[in-house]
Amino acid sequence: EKSGYAHFMLKEIHEQPRAMASTINSRLENGLPELHLPELTDEALRGIERIHIVACGTAMHAGMVGKTAIERLTRVPTEVDIASEFRYRDPIVDKNDLVIIVSQSGETLDTLAALKLAKEKGARTLAIVNVVGSSIARAADYVMYTYAGPEIAVASTKAYSVQLAVLYVFALRLALARGTLTKEETRRYVGELDRLPQLLEGLLADTEHIKYLASLFMNCEDLFYLGRGFDYALSLEGSLKLKEISYIHSEAYAAGELKHGTISLIVDGTPVIALATQDAIFEKTISNVKETKSRGARVILFCKEGVEVPQDVADYVVKLPRYEEIFMPMLLVVPLQLFAYYMAVLRGCDVDKPRNLAKSVTVE
Ligand code: M6R
Numbered sequence: 001e002k003s004g005y006a007h008f009m010l011k012e013i014h015e016q017p018r019a020m021a022s023t024i025n026s027r028l029e030n031g032l033p034e035l036h037l038p039e040l041t042d043e044a045l046r047g048i049e050r051i052h053i054v055a056c057g058t059a060m061h062a063g064m065v066g067k068t069a070i071e072r073l074t075r076v077p078t079e080v081d082i083a084s085e086f087r088y089r090d091p092i093v094d095k096n097d098l099v100i101i102v103s104q105s106g107e108t109l110d111t112l113a114a115l116k117l118a119k120e121k122g123a124r125t126l127a128i129v130n131v132v133g134s135s136i137a138r139a140a141d142y143v144m145y146t147y148a149g150p151e152i153a154v155a156s157t158k159a160y161s162v163q164l165a166v167l168y169v170f171a172l173r174l175a176l177a178r179g180t181l182t183k184e185e186t187r188r189y190v191g192e193l194d195r196l197p198q199l200l201e202g203l204l205a206d207t208e209h210i211k212y213l214a215s216l217f218m219n220c221e222d223l224f225y226l227g228r229g230f231d232y233a234l235s236l237e238g239s240l241k242l243k244e245i246s247y248i249h250s251e252a253y254a255a256g257e258l259k260h261g262t263i264s265l266i267v268d269g270t271p272v273i274a275l276a277t278q279d280a281i282f283e284k285t286i287s288n289v290k291e292t293k294s295r296g297a298r299v300i301l302f303c304k305e306g307v308e309v310p311q312d313v314a315d316y317v318v319k320l321p322r323y324e325e326i327f328m329p330m331l332l333v334v335p336l337q338l339f340a341y342y343m344a345v346l347r348g349c350d351v352d353k354p355r356n357l358a359k360s361v362t363v364e
Pocket of ligand 1: 056057058059102103104105107108111154155156157241244357359360361
């Protein structure tokens with residue numbers, strides 16, 4: 001039941017610290033990541049030549065974060081595919097590849113078909129799944145369960161977060177096996193993962209500011225989400241969440257791509273949600289945000305505490321706690337979920353059961 005929350009979605013957003021703690025803690029041993037997959041020995045992990053992450057919707061967005069993390073930590077070339085694209089494009093996959101399938105329900109038809117195709121092509125398959133014993137869990141060579149507990153709301157929230165957590169643990173373990181991270185470096189990252197549930201509790205303890213921002217933007221018809229790298233992946237997820245439950249049109253754009261066409265849509269008053277949590281590209285994203293501001297955009301900027309935000313870039317700034325940068329997506333997603341949630345509530349939408357959508361998509 002909803003345990004006093006107005007909607008399952010809100011309850012599930014608030015369950016994230018616990019879900020993350022269960023998912024992460026079960027995979028740490030002596031301060032190091034542990035997959036509990038005996039067949040994926042260090043030697044097997046070293047033999048992986050390429051990784052493909054295949055999923056749909058929110059799970060695919062988790063895959064985009066996973067790709068960036070895996071490539072950064074391990075340098076193993078990693079692609080992300082939409083399952084319904086992967087299965088029809090005769091993908092180049094062979095026995096030295098690992099195909100990671102991500103799914104909350106474990107029943108998404110296109111995702112299951114993609115998994116079967118990858119197996120036919122001789123790749124090893126690893127499923128990251130929430131529902132125990134689901135079709136995808138049964139069909140994959142290896143399974144890493146996420147421990148989110150049942151997710152009832154159609155809009156996926158806690159399942160996304162735990163998918164990120166598993167992908168990060170996998171990336172760390174792979175890096176350790178391949179020697180791209182030392183034990184000491186890995187331990188430092190693991191120490192940061194340990195702090196995560198507490199940081200999430202902190203973010204969830206005060207949601208009034210996000211609710212207030214939603215009240216200011218609730219009547220808008222179009223919204224733009226901008227970001228680079230990890231922040232681009234989060235833009236896509238924030239935008240999807242908003243669209244599916246509030247029915248407000250929004251677009252997610254790689255910040256540097258805006259000027260190649262879409263900026264013509266930015267006019268006086270257009271809302272822009274700018275995500276800039278990564279130091280190395282902060283200035284670049286800010287200069288893209290300025291381009292929208294000078295055309296009249298109303299900007300909400302999400303960044304880290306302690307960064308200096310130039311004057312007149314944003315109308316509103318939401319500061320997230322300082323945290324290991326590659327893990328920032330696991331913090332940033334929370335205010336984006338809450339923003340979509342409050343927008344939908346304020347507009348009187350049926351948050352848990354948005355029109356035209358089903359919790360698990362078992363049609364092609
Ligand atoms: O159960 P799955 O993770 O395979 O579902 C994939 C998508 O259908 C799902 O993430 C969908 O995009 C959500 N409604 C998004 O909130």
